[in-house]
Amino acid sequence: MSDTPAEQIKKFVFTSNNSKGEALEIFIPELLQASYSFYTWPSAPVLAWFLWENRADLKGKRVLELGSGTALPGILAAKCGASVTLSDSATLPKSLAHTRRSCQLNNLSINEQIKVIGVTWGLFLSNLDCIGPIDLILGSDCFFEPATFEDIIVTVSYLLENNIGAKFFCTYQERSSDWSIEHLLEKWNLTCKVHNISTLGSQSGIDIHEIIGGLSIHLLEISCKTKFYKLFVSNLPWTVSHQELRQYFSKFGPVNVCTVVFDRSTGLSKRFGFVSFGNRQGFEEAQSAQEHKIEGQIIQLAPANQENNSSE
Numbered sequence: 044m045s046d047t048p049a050e051q052i053k054k055f056v057f058t059s060n061n062s063k064g065e066a067l068e069i070f071i072p073e074l075l076q077a078s079y080s081f082y083t084w085p086s087a088p089v090l091a092w093f094l095w096e097n098r099a100d101l102k103g104k105r106v107l108e109l110g111s112g113t114a115l116p117g118i119l120a121a122k123c124g125a126s127v128t129l130s131d132s133a134t135l136p137k138s139l140a141h142t143r144r145s146c147q148l149n150n151l152s153i154n155e156q157i158k159v160i161g162v163t164w165g166l167f168l169s170n171l172d173c174i175g176p177i178d179l180i181l182g183s184d185c186f187f188e189p190a191t192f193e194d195i196i197v198t199v200s201y202l203l204e205n206n207i208g209a210k211f212f213c214t215y216q217e218r219s220s221d222w223s224i225e226h227l228l229e230k231w232n233l234t235c236k237v238h239n240i241s242t243l244g245s246q247s248g249i250d251i252h253e254i255i256g257g258l259s260i261h262l263l264e265i266s267c268k269t270k271f272y273k274l275f276v277s278n279l280p281w282t283v284s285h286q287e288l289r290q291y292f293s294k295f296g297p298v299n300v301c302t303v304v305f306d307r308s309t310g311l312s313k314r315f316g317f318v319s320f321g322n323r324q325g326f327e328e329a330q331s332a333q334e335h336k337i338e339g340q341i342i343q344l345a346p347a348n349q350e351n352n353s354s355e
């Protein structure tokens with residue numbers, strides 16, 4: 044007799060009541076009597092239904108799924124036009140192999156239509172920086188063991204800080220009322236919005252409560268508190284243009300937006316402007332430089348706040 048547990052294929056069908064009658068079938072391999080990553084946890088269809096109902100927003104998005112396991116949400120995102128990287132612990136090669144098997148069953152060719160990589164929460168290996176820009180991070184039932192909560196949050200915080208505007212959508216199964224991630228979100232500069240899941244699936248005539256039974260599952264949208272690494276720059280020479288300002292600050296890091304403010308009636312420079320960096324590093328390095336000189340003139344910097352933002 045073989046020691047390998049038998050594989051069973053579970054079919055998930057996502058439908059829509061709209062006039063186009065869109066539908067998607069996803070096939071998930073499961074290994075019975077095995078551990079965490081070989082089984083689709085009840086949180087996964089909840090996240091998948093949320094993504095399905097927002098599928099119009101997925102097209103062209105760059106998505107990373109953490110702790111993918113059988114990867115239902117990530118595979119759905121790929122099928123809806125997102126560019127997806129699935130991940131699971133780098134120390135669990137069998138789990139990663141199972142994630143690849145899920146891709147294969149759904150005709151997603153690895154490295155061409157979808158990627159699968161090892162990402163271990165709390166470990167900053169070089170592959171984390173090789174993922175490239177990310178718009179969305181997904182995670183279903185990653186918060187299942189309090190000892191790893193901070194590792195997940197640290198990884199998410201790092202990724203969100205390096206991908207301005209990105210969000211982490213995760214489903215969280217409440218297994219004990221003593222568990223909380225609130226203090227960790229605060230510690231790592233993150234903010235959280237809880238989505239109401241009770242109407243999920245109603246567009247398709249399904250009742251999400253039939254899927255999750257009596258379990259308490261929450262859908263969280265986590266983002267960075269600091270949305271923009273933005274500097275207010277003043278004492279600029281009259282002659283400095285947007286391009287010159289961008290060129291100067293690009294040596295500190297990627298500059299997303301750079302503006303010099305001009306007087307609308309006279310067309311003359313008001314001698315101040317704003318520089319938004321694409322990551323915290325650029326923002327901090329620019330501020331830690333001893334002196335900034337453009338066209339021989341010393342300029343001043345300060346983190347942009349509500350008051351000086353309004354002049355833009």
Ligand SMILES: C[S@@+](CC[C@H](N)C(=O)[O-])C[C@H]1O[C@@H](n2cnc3c(N)ncnc32)[C@H](O)[C@@H]1O
Nearest residue numbers: 079080083084087110111112132163164183184
């Ligand atoms: C409860 S399962 C959820 C799997 C899948 N997302 C789902 O909802 O069906 C947790 C997943 O996290 C992965 N995992 C556990 N510890 C991890 C770690 N330290 N770093 C990355 N992934 C981890 C497991 O291999 C497993 O796939």
